Amino acid sequence: xxxxxxxxxxxxxxxxxxxxxxxxxxxxxxxxxxxxxxxxxxxxxxxxxxxxxxxxxxxxxxxxxxxxxxxxxxxxxxxxxxxxxxxxxxxxxxxxxxxxxxxxxxxxxxxxxxxxxxxxxxxxxxxxxxxxxxxxxxxxxxxxxxxxxxxxxxxxxxxxxxxxxxxxxxxxxxxxxxxxxxxxxxxxxxxxxxxxxxxxxxxxxxxxxxxxxxxxxxxxxxxxxxxxxxxxxxxxxxxxxxxxxxxxxxxxxxxxxxxxxxxxxxxxxxxxxxxxxxxxx
Numbered sequence: 703x704x705x706x707x708x709x710x711x712x713x714x715x716x717x718x719x720x721x722x723x724x725x726x727x728x729x730x731x732x733x734x735x736x737x738x739x740x741x742x743x744x745x746x747x748x749x750x751x752x753x754x755x756x757x758x759x760x761x762x763x764x765x766x767x768x769x770x771x772x773x774x775x776x777x778x779x780x781x782x783x784x785x786x787x788x789x790x791x792x793x794x795x796x797x798x799x800x801x802x803x804x805x806x807x808x809x810x811x812x813x814x815x816x817x818x819x820x821x822x823x824x825x826x827x828x829x830x831x832x833x834x835x836x837x838x839x840x841x842x843x844x845x846x847x848x849x850x851x852x853x854x855x856x857x858x859x860x861x862x863x864x865x866x867x868x869x870x871x872x873x874x875x876x877x878x879x880x881x882x883x884x885x886x887x888x889x890x891x892x893x894x895x896x897x898x899x900x901x902x903x904x905x906x907x908x909x910x911x912x913x914x915x916x917x918x919x920x921x922x923x924x925x926x927x928x929x930x931x932x933x934x935x936x937x938x939x940x941x942x943x944x945x946x947x948x949x950x951x952x953x954x955x956x957x958x959x960x961x962x963x964x965x966x967x968x969x970x971x972x973x974x975x976x977x978x979x980x981x982x983x
């Protein structure tokens with residue numbers, strides 16, 4: 703067994719998206735463009751209504767998957783082909799945009815804390831034009847298990863005999879929400895052939911073979927290995943552990959489109975402008 707170490711720590715950068723929602727982006731910046739197959743990770747955390755009420759009005763996607771994971775608050779999803787659903791605290795939506803979808807995510811609250819994440823996961827070129835699909839998962843359907851002293855919600859992958867509800871994703875992702883009490887150590891198994899990173903969103907964690915300190919609001923890119931050690935700081939720690947099978951393919955990105963070539967990006971833009979983005983070929 704080889705313990706992964708931290709090879710890079712990157713602080714999330716404040717930005718805005720949608721119609722002006724304030725958020726912090728740790729993955730998908732110039733400092734950290736991607737951790738194949740993961741393209742972007744945003745955290746939105748605010749109790750100021752002006753920071754989130756404008757939401758994410760209708761916008762397109764093609765060629766990848768979007769994952770919305772709510773910690774607090776509520777959002778409503780609606781799209782161009784008639785799907786609609788509510789995301790509440792503890793729920794997750796894993797949307798495979800595939801050949802294309804136009805959707806919106808709008809807050810369903812007027813005040814209070816809005817806290818959650820949006821993760822982008824790439825699709826291989828062979829799957830970029832697959833039909834769109836959704837996995838809308840309620841909080842009670844996400845298993846919660848103990849790994850040592852840690853309490854872990856298993857969104858995708860398998861830990862301690864618990865299997866996450868997200869299924870059929872080609873990159874075979876591991877997505878864990880781990881809460882570790884102050885001073886406690888926990889070890890996670892991580893597939894050796896997967897790329898992995900951690901985003902700390904409460905407290906501080908000391909990660910990897912050299913116990914690298916990673917404070918709240920920072921992402922830690924992990925090196926090779928098949929386990930990860932994490933020790934919580936004095937105030938405890940809570941973090942996302944994400945791992946997935948790398949695609950090792952060219953990536954062409956333009957706004958809400960992620961394809962494999964500039965020609966495919968131009969086609970996606972043309973299809974959206976002509977109203978064909980979400981129609982079967």
